Amino acid sequence: MSKRRPYVRSMDGWWRRNPYFVEYMIHEGTALFVAAYAGILLAGLVRLAEGEAAWNAWLAALKNPWYVGFHLFALAALAYHSFTWFKIMPRTMPPVIVEGQRLPAWVITGGGLAAAVVASLILLGVVWGMVR
Amino acid sequence: MAEGQKTIEIEVLRYHPENDTEPHAQVFEIPFTDDMSVLQGVQYIKDHLDGSLSFRWSCRMAICGSCGMMINGVPSLSCQTFLRDYYPARVRVEALAHFPIERDLVVNMEGFIEKLESIQPYIIPREARTLSEGEYLQTPEQLGAYEQFSSCINCLLCYAACPQFGLNSRFVGPAALALLHRYNADSRDGGKAERMELVNSEDGVFNCTAVGYCSEVCPKHVDPANAVNQNKTNSAIDYFLRFLAPKGGAR
Ligand code: SF4
Numbered sequence: 001m002s003k004r005r006p007y008v009r010s011m012d013g014w015w016r017r018n019p020y021f022v023e024y025m026i027h028e029g030t031a032l033f034v035a036a037y038a039g040i041l042l043a044g045l046v047r048l049a050e051g052e053a054a055w056n057a058w059l060a061a062l063k064n065p066w067y068v069g070f071h072l073f074a075l076a077a078l079a080y081h082s083f084t085w086f087k088i089m090p091r092t093m094p095p096v097i098v099e100g101q102r103l104p105a106w107v108i109t110g111g112g113l114a115a116a117v118v119a120s121l122i123l124l125g126v127v128w129g130m131v132r
Numbered sequence: 133m134a135e136g137q138k139t140i141e142i143e144v145l146r147y148h149p150e151n152d153t154e155p156h157a158q159v160f161e162i163p164f165t166d167d168m169s170v171l172q173g174v175q176y177i178k179d180h181l182d183g184s185l186s187f188r189w190s191c192r193m194a195i196c197g198s199c200g201m202m203i204n205g206v207p208s209l210s211c212q213t214f215l216r217d218y219y220p221a222r223v224r225v226e227a228l229a230h231f232p233i234e235r236d237l238v239v240n241m242e243g244f245i246e247k248l249e250s251i252q253p254y255i256i257p258r259e260a261r262t263l264s265e266g267e268y269l270q271t272p273e274q275l276g277a278y279e280q281f282s283s284c285i286n287c288l289l290c291y292a293a294c295p296q297f298g299l300n301s302r303f304v305g306p307a308a309l310a311l312l313h314r315y316n317a318d319s320r321d322g323g324k325a326e327r328m329e330l331v332n333s334e335d336g337v338f339n340c341t342a343v344g345y346c347s348e349v350c351p352k353h354v355d356p357a358n359a360v361n362q363n364k365t366n367s368a369i370d371y372f373l374r375f376l377a378p379k380g381g382a383r
């Protein structure tokens with residue numbers, strides 16, 4: 001009779017076993033802030049459609065310190081999300097061949113991060129110009 | 133052991149199905165020299181301390197792919213990992229994660245062998261050629277499209293690094309999908325349509341959530357995560373092309 005009895009180990013708490021998995025879970029978790037922020041903007045759009053009073057009430061609500069705090073936190077979460085997203089990007093794309101050479105991973109990651117920073121600065125500049 | 137001999141402790145996860153209901157840790161103290169691999173450490177245990185310790189190995193030079201273990205929780209080739217990098221701390225070794233433990237450090241890899249067969253890991257010629265027509269020719273670019281994915285040594289470290297495989301053992305997984313891509317991306321091959329069935333299936337590429345650790349631990353720089361993710365795109369293209377040229381249902 002066979003003595004075989006392969007033992008299957010539990011996956012409970014798998015994401016705590018390795019720093020790499022922890023980073024992955026934080027990365028996935030920060031995506032919730034992207035969704036939350038989209039929700040806030042959408043609410044603003046609805047309020048805008050409801051008229052001037054509703055819009056102004058929404059603007060006033062945004063000045064609440066809790067909201068400001070949330071935005072700062074969301075900013076940090078989004079920065080982390082973008083950073084880890086571009087870090088994994090080279091692994092998720094088909095190879096980019098430039099002049100017969102495969103573009104190295106760091107160029108793709110660096111390029112993505114640079115594009116994100118430039119886009120954010122342009123947006124900041126535009127908004128800054130509008131509120132002044 | 134000789135006087136003044138340096139020693140190091142190795143903690144091994146033991147499991148003997150005939151006696152144990154579950155695995156348990158056992159610590160061995162072995163003589164340490166700074167040129168010793170972790171594999172040599174467990175070999176010392178087997179030769180001098182406990183002959184019943186089971187593990188796989190063959191080449192001792194990172195090419196046969198049989199000596200994979202979790203070393204301090206990281207999937208590693210034990211012949212390529214050195215005790216000096218942990219000394220004087222204790223080193224923990226365990227059978228590759230996410231696979232059933234057959235005995236001590238030996239895992240059951242039947243599931244992987246079945247997957248390997250299922251991807252048809254051979255060239256299915258695009259067009260039949262006779263000998264007189266000569267060899268197939270390939271440009272360096274055509275070779276470049278698949279070469280890295282052909283370096284896999286089936287060590288399974290990538291599976292031990294993949295939580296999605298741990299959660300669903302039916303997932304075809306990194307190495308088998310990398311090898312599948314190796315053939316699909318080969319200009320001589322014509323079997324893509326058949327293999328796409330598997331790529332698109334419930335057990336296919338969409339089990340991957342881009343954790344990316346598989347590529348991190350791969351000792352041969354295969355970058356299996358890249359093969360899997362390229363095939364998410366291929367699968368999506370395949371899906372839409374189906375509307376233009378219907379060719380039956382998917383698995
Ligand atoms: S892809 Fe890399 S880690 Fe996975 S089995 Fe092949 S050589 Fe090992």
Ligand code: FES
Pocket residue numbers: 189190191192193194195196197198199200209210211212
């Ligand atoms: S013994 Fe062959 S890869 Fe380690």
